Amino acid sequence: MAIAMTQLDLDVDHPQAKPRLGRKRDQTRDPEILDAALEVLAETGYDGMTIEMVAARAKAGKATLYRRWASKPELVLDAVACMKARDLDLDSLPDTGTLRGDLVAMVKAPTIQEGERKLKVMAGIVSMIARDPELAAAAQEALVEPRAAANRVVFRRAIERGEISADVDVETLCTIGPAMIAYRVLMLRKPVDRAFIIGTIDQIILPAAMRATGPT
Amino acid sequence: MAIAMTQLDLDVDHPQAKPRLGRKRDQTRDPEILDAALEVLAETGYDGMTIEMVAARAKAGKATLYRRWASKPELVLDAVACMKARDLDLDSLPDTGTLRGDLVAMVKAPTIQEGERKLKVMAGIVSMIARDPELAAAAQEALVEPRAAANRVVFRRAIERGEISADVDVETLCTIGPAMIAYRVLMLRKPVDRAFIIGTIDQIILPAAMRATGPT
DNA sequence: CTTATACGATACGATGGAGTTCCGGATATC
DNA sequence: GATATCCGGAACTCCATCGTATCGTATAAG
Numbered sequence A, B: 001m002a003i004a005m006t007q008l009d010l011d012v013d014h015p016q017a018k019p020r021l022g023r024k025r026d027q028t029r030d031p032e033i034l035d036a037a038l039e040v041l042a043e044t045g046y047d048g049m050t051i052e053m054v055a056a057r058a059k060a061g062k063a064t065l066y067r068r069w070a071s072k073p074e075l076v077l078d079a080v081a082c083m084k085a086r087d088l089d090l091d092s093l094p095d096t097g098t099l100r101g102d103l104v105a106m107v108k109a110p111t112i113q114e115g116e117r118k119l120k121v122m123a124g125i126v127s128m129i130a131r132d133p134e135l136a137a138a139a140q141e142a143l144v145e146p147r148a149a150a151n152r153v154v155f156r157r158a159i160e161r162g163e164i165s166a167d168v169d170v171e172t173l174c175t176i177g178p179a180m181i182a183y184r185v186l187m188l189r190k191p192v193d194r195a196f197i198i199g200t201i202d203q204i205i206l207p208a209a210m211r212a213t214g215p216t
Numbered sequence C: 001c002t003t004a005t006a007c008g009a010t011a012c013g014a015t016g017g018a019g020t021t022c023c024g025g026a027t028a029t030c
Numbered sequence D: 001g002a003t004a005t006c007c008g009g010a011a012c013t014c015c016a017t018c019g020t021a022t023c024g025t026a027t028a029a030g
Helices: A029-048 A051-057 A062-068 A072-081 A099-105 A109-129 A133-160 A170-188 A194-210 B029-048 B051-057 B062-068 B072-081 B099-105 B109-129 B133-160 B170-187 B194-210
Strands: none
Touching: A029 A051, A029 A062, A029 A072, A029 A109, A029 B029, A029 B109, A051 A062, A051 A072, A072 A109, A072 A133, A099 A133, A099 A194, A109 A133, A109 A170, A109 B029, A109 B109, A133 A170, A133 B170, A170 A194, A170 B133, A170 B170, A170 B194, A194 B170, A194 B194, B029 B051, B029 B062, B029 B072, B029 B109, B051 B062, B051 B072, B072 B109, B072 B133, B099 B133, B099 B194, B109 B133, B109 B170, B133 B170, B170 B194
16 A cells, blocks of 8 residues: 555565564554644644644654654655545546536535645645645645546546537646635635535536637 | 834824934835845745845845834735735726727736736745634735736626626636636646636636526 | 564754844934 | 934844654564
């Protein structure tokens, strides 16, 4: 599963692993600690977050954290990267037969909640992202790409069905939803509820997808 | 002009202003210092910014800054609030006779540049905004509202001309552009050029504005 | 049962930035 | 010209946090 790739200790599947004595590291704590880190990150932001906060939240000692991650930046990087896993599965997306049906079916309470969590984490690291390409790549991969990928699938299906024109820009369509939601949460500071998302689908995404081709 | 409202010294128009002796405070330094603060804020974010950086950038001493603002948060608050002034004038908006003409006319190099500057400042304070309502209000007022207000004008004119239906949601339309631009800069980390904005107008905003009424 | 390590907890040193104070020099009022 | 305040600059104190070290306990290998 390789949830925490940062640590230097031996992997289970390493060929000639040193026969280390003594108590073994409790691997089940890794996801708990990373989850605590994400909570603190979402609540206080990157700079507000301290290692002691994360340790306290995970009911662990600071030494335990530093035994597993070399520094605060590496812990954050790992925590962000691990948000990728918990995303929606591309193979189990709704397939209702219509574009609107698929888009509306993706608006589910847990999905919205997980999206809002990701946005709060994103808000906590945005200022950091400009100066840390590695963190920027991890955030891209874990926070924005999965959502775009899911949207891509339903738009491509709509094109295959002939429901929308084949020459619309799928990449642009994919970003409308995430962009409107992110702007509402981070800039307007208004809640994202089901009504808002359905409104965005009907008033913006579908008109853009269905538009008669040719600008001007 | 009341650029810096935070300071406690006497206003010029105060009725019985104490006849203060000694050298007078050089008011022309205020905007220079606030501008330096915005630069540092955009480059390093709220937590990365230090008072010494701002002082150095403005070629001023730390004491000068603390003489005018009580603390770092108040300096930042004032700096953000003062970005409101430098925005586009609602009375001198383009009026080309068509919605698309007005929207395209608003896409000018200096406008884009100023918008990108504001977005970088926003990125630097996003994590702070969640915990400081006063800063959140200032950012709302100075960074997001002016842009929405300009858009409101051209959409309302389009409705008056009968170019678009009167029952479209103007508030939603106003946010599409800012949302797509903010998402592209902050999340996708791609450049915002003229082509992208024109594309957004033609592929998203105009289809949403022109759509045949009634969802589903 | 011995040994080596992980565990939570806590004490410790080093670092950096917020905010204060003082300096010599400039400038305004009286 | 005396006085009071501003200026840029720099030294200073204070405090929070990073990261390390240590302690007593728990646990796994030999």
